[in-house]
Amino acid sequence: MLPFLRSDLAQLAAYKPHPGGVGAEAPATVDRLDTNESPYDLPAELKQKLAWHYQHSLESNRYPDGSHAALKEAIATYANESAHTDWVQPEHISIGNGSDELIRALLIATCLGGEGSILVANPTFSMYAITANTLGIPVVAVGRDEATFAIDCTAAQAAIADTDAQPIRVVFVVHPNSPTANALTEAEIDWLRQIPDHILVVIDEAYFEFSQTSLLPELPQHPNWVILRTFSKAFRLASHRVGYGLAHPGVAAALEKVRLPYNLPAMTQTAARLTLQHRAELLPIIDTIRQEREKLGDRLRSFPALQVWPSDANFFFMRLDPTVLSADLDPDKALDHLFNRLKQEGTLIRKTSGGLRITVGTPEENQRTGDRAQALLRKLGSAAQKG
Numbered sequence: 001m002l003p004f005l006r007s008d009l010a011q012l013a014a015y016k017p018h019p020g021g022v023g024a025e026a027p028a029t030v031d032r033l034d035t036n037e038s039p040y041d042l043p044a045e046l047k048q049k050l051a052w053h054y055q056h057s058l059e060s061n062r063y064p065d066g067s068h069a070a071l072k073e074a075i076a077t078y079a080n081e082s083a084h085t086d087w088v089q090p091e092h093i094s095i096g097n098g099s100d101e102l103i104r105a106l107l108i109a110t111c112l113g114g115e116g117s118i119l120v121a122n123p124t125f126s127m128y129a130i131t132a133n134t135l136g137i138p139v140v141a142v143g144r145d146e147a148t149f150a151i152d153c154t155a156a157q158a159a160i161a162d163t164d165a166q167p168i169r170v171v172f173v174v175h176p177n178s179p180t181a182n183a184l185t186e187a188e189i190d191w192l193r194q195i196p197d198h199i200l201v202v203i204d205e206a207y208f209e210f211s212q213t214s215l216l217p218e219l220p221q222h223p224n225w226v227i228l229r230t231f232s233k234a235f236r237l238a239s240h241r242v243g244y245g246l247a248h249p250g251v252a253a254a255l256e257k258v259r260l261p262y263n264l265p266a267m268t269q270t271a272a273r274l275t276l277q278h279r280a281e282l283l284p285i286i287d288t289i290r291q292e293r294e295k296l297g298d299r300l301r302s303f304p305a306l307q308v309w310p311s312d313a314n315f316f317f318m319r320l321d322p323t324v325l326s327a328d329l330d331p332d333k334a335l336d337h338l339f340n341r342l343k344q345e346g347t348l349i350r351k352t353s354g355g356l357r358i359t360v361g362t363p364e365e366n367q368r369t370g371d372r373a374q375a376l377l378r379k380l381g382s383a384a385q386k387g
């Protein structure tokens, strides 16, 4: 341990985008179904437009617009259109270098310096706890219903009421959740609605475009809510790193205070504005992805050894059904085996929370992955396809 480092840093690990690695043994063509991006790159005409901006209007020697003024205007228009609202203005918006950066800004603005802890319901997006840990912020974790993955609101309520511990300042939920793909239920939303004003509620809508369900219309009634969205998924800009938060002006102003002055590179701002300008051409492919989701879901569900949960997003969560595996197979080892063999054959998925998360890819990727999984599951001792 280096003598000048914070003592708690030794326990932390750097984030690994592909846990287990893409691996030298992986074939040249890899179906990357592990990080929930859109399988579709930007159309060539849009890339040409971006290149044109780089050549003719970008001043490489100048700092980018640190106020994000034009991009905020465009996001406000899109946010209103997306949730059928009319009140979103630039003052309700803060933009981050990916919504990951906004998660960190939220933690800095709320809990840093021993002022409080955060609450998460596992399994959920790992960045909340990872980022809190790097800032020395305690994480309180409650569970979810094993069958539906609904949040254990009773346990969450008890954690909030616990006055012995560091008070909970922020509750993080994902709508729909990752890795389990379920949108918040009306009962969960009711629970969020009654969380007192001194606790910030972060509703991460990274997959909003796939679920088409948003809590944005209710934001005016809740000065303690923040909605996070991203350009990394439906808008096909994961490489450019841009996410945004929607909140009451006071909360947005706090986020603006703690972010770095030039956090969004000029090309990133240009790319985000361009995709918003062209959203009428870019977003219809969401319908295709949703149709592919249904097809992939049907295929995965046809394998008796897999338990596949419904999805409101662009990915599925599944576990091996131990009752269907041969008795001599250890379910954890079988899961590892399936994950590793898929990787060797060219499909990268995510192993997490005692299960597997798979992104909906292109029709070809989904077909190949279905075929590979079918052959592997058959070898794992499961019977042939149902029906």
Ligand SMILES: *Cc1c(COP(=O)(O)O)cnc(C)c1O
Pocket (backbone or CB within 6 Å): 036, 097, 098, 099, 100, 101, 125, 174, 178, 204, 206, 229, 230, 231, 232, 233, 238, 241, 242, 243
């Ligand atoms: C992918 C994802 C994000 C997006 O993160 P960026 O930093 O904007 O790329 C945020 N939240 C959740 C739950 C995600 O799955």
